[in-house]
Amino acid sequence: MGEPPVSMDDLFLKHGDLFLKLHEQGLEQSESEAKAIATLLKRHGLADGGTILDAPCGIGRHAIHLARMGYKVAGLDLSPLYIDRANHYRQKLNVGDRLELKVGDLRTVGTEFRGRRFDAAINMWQSLGYWDEGTDETILRQLHDLTSETGLLIVDVLNRDNLVKHMTSFGLTRFDDGTEQHEMRRLDYETSRLDLIWEFYRREGEDLKHRSTARVRFRVYALHELRDLLRRAGWKAVDEVGSFALEPVTAEKKRLIVVASKA
Amino acid sequence: MAVLSPSLIDQSRSHESHWTDQLFLDHADIFLRIHEEALEHAEEQSRQIAAILERWGVRPPVAVLDAPCGIGRHDVHLTKLGFRVTGLDFAPAFLERARRLAVETGTDPEFVRGDLRTVRAALPGRDGTYSAILNVWTSFGYWSDDVDLDLFRQYYALAAPGGLLVLDTVNRDMIVRSFRPHGYEEWGDLVHIEERRFDLRTSWIVGPWRFFTRRDNDLIHRATISVDHRLYAAHELKRLVEAAGWTTVGIFGGLAMEPLTPEQPRLVLVARKDEPS
Numbered sequence: 001m002g003e004p005p006v007s008m009d010d011l012f013l014k015h016g017d018l019f020l021k022l023h024e025q026g027l028e029q030s031e032s033e034a035k036a037i038a039t040l041l042k043r044h045g046l047a048d049g050g051t052i053l054d055a056p057c058g059i060g061r062h063a064i065h066l067a068r069m070g071y072k073v074a075g076l077d078l079s080p081l082y083i084d085r086a087n088h089y090r091q092k093l094n095v096g097d098r099l100e101l102k103v104g105d106l107r108t109v110g111t112e113f114r115g116r117r118f119d120a121a122i123n124m125w126q127s128l129g130y131w132d133e134g135t136d137e138t139i140l141r142q143l144h145d146l147t148s149e150t151g152l153l154i155v156d157v158l159n160r161d162n163l164v165k166h167m168t169s170f171g172l173t174r175f176d177d178g179t180e181q182h183e184m185r186r187l188d189y190e191t192s193r194l195d196l197i198w199e200f201y202r203r204e205g206e207d208l209k210h211r212s213t214a215r216v217r218f219r220v221y222a223l224h225e226l227r228d229l230l231r232r233a234g235w236k237a238v239d240e241v242g243s244f245a246l247e248p249v250t251a252e253k254k255r256l257i258v259v260a261s262k263a
Numbered sequence: 264m265a266v267l268s269p270s271l272i273d274q275s276r277s278h279e280s281h282w283t284d285q286l287f288l289d290h291a292d293i294f295l296r297i298h299e300e301a302l303e304h305a306e307e308q309s310r311q312i313a314a315i316l317e318r319w320g321v322r323p324p325v326a327v328l329d330a331p332c333g334i335g336r337h338d339v340h341l342t343k344l345g346f347r348v349t350g351l352d353f354a355p356a357f358l359e360r361a362r363r364l365a366v367e368t369g370t371d372p373e374f375v376r377g378d379l380r381t382v383r384a385a386l387p388g389r390d391g392t393y394s395a396i397l398n399v400w401t402s403f404g405y406w407s408d409d410v411d412l413d414l415f416r417q418y419y420a421l422a423a424p425g426g427l428l429v430l431d432t433v434n435r436d437m438i439v440r441s442f443r444p445h446g447y448e449e450w451g452d453l454v455h456i457e458e459r460r461f462d463l464r465t466s467w468i469v470g471p472w473r474f475f476t477r478r479d480n481d482l483i484h485r486a487t488i489s490v491d492h493r494l495y496a497a498h499e500l501k502r503l504v505e506a507a508g509w510t511t512v513g514i515f516g517g518l519a520m521e522p523l524t525p526e527q528p529r530l531v532l533v534a535r536k537d538e539p540s
Contacts, residue, residue: 190514
């Protein structure tokens, strides 16, 4: 790689425009994903119109749809760019009074919402594993402290066992604006960290002109590990699905969507 | 065996004896047969183990502990290579076979009867004496993560400064990749049928092992034992061993020190007892 890799903060802050593309790519599926989130939360007792904390919320793609369904949602994200974007959708979709947005760090989410109690918290789209496992535990513990006595939590991460079984070393994504993303993948078996290198190019005719390199490394969890991590943070895992179609978890499923309860 | 009043006997497994008792004590004759089959690879595996120890500077004639040792198939070869070997096992039938094997091979490893979970108590006065400790052929993960952690701590106490721990077990990620729900093996007239379920919530593999004697076209049932054990991915085992005080120095996909990949059937972890600074 010619350029030094950028850090996670660089990725979400300085290179936010590139990562924004990934978010907007995810936007189309967001409504059905939000419905699946609501279905899971209802299944475990969340009342209509209940309060949900979405941390981190990115451009608010789940938060906005949950607000449209009548929930009162608070979203937190580190990137002012994403929060701006989320505000744009909030106005466009008229959910103003049901969606609160805040710029802030997930690692201090407890301070950001000090004194608040939500009926549920959600942590979507592999938003854990970027630091060490102890940090993940403190994030989950803060979410625990921010929810009511019967509080629920949904954590959505990549399924390590699906990577073990099916991961390929290269992936390619084309964006509508002429950007092409190459993803180089490696799973480190001694640490269970997934190492991704993203090369962003702009298509010019048949050529690909290099724009930027980003490197992302995060810890990936198998189901039993995520359940154990939740337990250590005070939660009890009560349900899990392997997709937003609410299918059972197997090594064939890319996601681990675990519902945990405080009660 | 304790006599239980009928009211105390229910369907729950907690009242049954643990599968290790069933397989290694009650049906030792069956498992002895499987041990005998494994004998043919013992010499090569012992050389591989010696090569691992050599790589980290552990050479004969230092003291080696093999726990559990089964029928001592590695111990006799490691003794031939010049190590002073202690083998520990809790199954009298295995130890009896181990002593015969020593006579047959003209070697003299020490064999001690003791439960793996209390290995330190079984070897009083031996703290700090072993330059290498071996746990091979998937011989942990039978009870709980806590029992394994405690076992690795006991090994640590028994190890000499700079001593090595060699663990050889199933590579969980190979199971994830190529899980087979059924297994069939036969040794002469002994037929072994495994039905397995891999519980992703716990990372335990569970399921009955059925043993039969083949008689003409019939399979005559001998025993059904639910053999359940924990599968560790490399990063989990590394963390557990390190929580017990060890320093991981090598992770491999087999005793020949093959690189670890999700295709390798085995996971071999080598750790060292480093002096606290």
